[in-house]
Amino acid sequence: MKSVNLAILGLGTVGAGALRLLQDNAAEITRRTGREIRISHVGTRRPRPDLQLDGITCSDDLLSIVRAADVDIVIEVMGGMTIARDVVTEAIKHGKHVVTANKALLAEHGNEIFALAEQHNVHVAFEAAVAGGIPIIKVLREGLAANRIEWLAGIINGTGNFIMTEMRDKGRAFNDVLAEAQVLGYAEADPTFDVEGIDAAHKLTILASIAFGIPLQFKKVYTEGITKLTAQDVEYAEQLGYRIKHLGIARRTADGIELRVHPTLIPEKRLIANVNGVKNAVLVQSDAVGPTLYFGAGAGAGPTASAVVADVVDLVRLMTAESAGAHVPHLAFQPDALSDTPILAADQMTTGYYLRIDAEDTPGVLADVTGILSRAGINIDAILQKPAHTQGRVPVVLITQPVREYAMNQAIVEIEALQAISSPVMRIRLENLDG
């Protein structure tokens, strides 16, 4: 049978990893596919004498590569937005299947890209775009296909989870750990995408779309980073039996879909609360199977290449079938069956809260605070009153039951208006994640 020809665009960490993996595991992969896979082109500007590139055409003319006759599948692992979008579009227009790890591209332009792919009868595969080597796209699109998915919650940014883990294990401050993560290569020189939750929001956009059968809607994700977390809050949460994780959460409600990325308290006994370091995990609640969890490496050359090459294997099978009917729909559901369920505004979301209120150590403050919450219909699950700080200020920590965010917003305005309260209320959302 004719071999399948690949072009790898980009020879950074992921591109080089995919090249090496295809070469190292060629025999094992051919045992699976029954068909030879050949790398015909590589798109790169830098020479890479450390890689085995014999018999591969190397060039920096990406548009020519994607148009070449001896290219069946284009692997876009350059990252970035503008050029990536151009080459992916050109590849599709020339009838090539595409494999991409580019979560930003898909979260922001995926709807147009998938529509173009349907039009040209090609497939765009993106397992590597979310949670690295964990096959979460396949699980959601195929493995859980019988289920109505109710919600999912994921640790989908390894850098953020490394920082949170170090803060907890060693009581370290955020900035201190971030600096170390940069030295270790876990965090970029500009860590904004990771620590402000933008990278997680890109990934959550994709997960939510395939979980619920809705178009990609990145701009509607409520996104909050981890930069304001203190070691103190991490410790108080611990004392109350919780861990703080930076979660991406997508949930169906009667009114619409919640899409949100923010630091979240979760009960320490949950398996996902024990996912530490740079690892990723996604917890999915579905109607038939109940809760399932998927754990593994979310980044790195090997794990990302694993996902890229799994997509290649799927596409080789699809090409062998030579029929579009065999392909799994891009967003798990048929393109004409996507739903227009609204995405909820942030203040319409429902969640529990951890509140830390630094109050003057005067009588009646706790009564005032609990009175405000009570009148707002907010129930308190736990109270932790700590010994006074310096200058007679007392941190009061409260855990509340789930409440609509607008009710909490209003209550916090009232609490901050109390005479005994002079600093802003620290609030962190809390999810029980019980299936």
Added chain:
Amino acid sequence: MKSVNLAILGLGTVGAGALRLLQDNAAEITRRTGREIRISHVGTRRPRPDLQLDGITCSDDLLSIVRAADVDIVIEVMGGMTIARDVVTEAIKHGKHVVTANKALLAEHGNEIFALAEQHNVHVAFEAAVAGGIPIIKVLREGLAANRIEWLAGIINGTGNFIMTEMRDKGRAFNDVLAEAQVLGYAEADPTFDVEGIDAAHKLTILASIAFGIPLQFKKVYTEGITKLTAQDVEYAEQLGYRIKHLGIARRTADGIELRVHPTLIPEKRLIANVNGVKNAVLVQSDAVGPTLYFGAGAGAGPTASAVVADVVDLVRLMTAESAGAHVPHLAFQPDALSDTPILAADQMTTGYYLRIDAEDTPGVLADVTGILSRAGINIDAILQKPAHTQGRVPVVLITQPVREYAMNQAIVEIEALQAISSPVMRIRLENLDG
């Protein structure tokens, strides 16, 4: 497009669950497949007035059902061996795809069944046969297709894990918890399959085959149950920083493949050590992605039906493609590419050990024991000497580094021959499961 017709054989827990799930989530499933799925026949002996069976032909003549023209996919969820094998064989010979949850049937007769399916150009899907609703078959066959899988370790029998969890959490005795599990419906009246590890061995056989691309070889699985575990051992393991789980382990070594089911100490900080109750989890170590873990419900109507119906969705896609090239090979690798790597005999396997030796409280016993281990080349990682029992007997607990089993067998013979040792040495294997 023509609807796809299903026959469900068996209306027990799983069959009724699959029927309900297909009916309840029909709209969501059609959104995914783009094609209507219709249940045309049900094979059952008992009337089920509690189910919605309008428009479905019900009969107990299973062989006629699988031959019927208005059946495209046969769902075998009766269990058992003889009749199940007959109807699956007959269905395949009549060109029907098959979905089965029958792990015993596949582990013991899968090689013939898959060969027959290849010959008749149909597919036999079996996601529900292992770990219930966790899509572990899909993950291993497709999601990790780029990887050379090195080993996997799974909690793949929920009954056993429930018993182990209760023993640990509450210090209860094995028989006591087993009796409760039977009352709760977690364990059968005859619990042999669960507590002796046979059910786990069936599942491990299937997992190993698709992980390594080897034929199904149930008879070569080393299988040890949990009936001999004592609350005391669970507690000592705990004091040493370990949990005991009943694991199915498949591992490539230079000499062959280890296939084994036995109680296993694992470090308490591993995620899989924290999988409790009736839940299942499979930890997979692969060369590119490293360790990944898959967690969820391993049994029950909803989870098993979730897996059955996911297989149906895959088959509908395959039928729509009308080309055999699109199907994933039954055992993940092409049938002519299966490997004849030998399965290791039990005494050739390598593992760490927990040893509990009840010795007379006389001087020199510990020196004798450690001397025997030292001469056998077995290194000790930890020693826990407990206060004397009644009658002056002292339990000595040792943790060893990995060693070939035959060396340990020989050392235990020597230890048991010591004058100060009058009861058999309790041994439990130990795995670090570090990726």
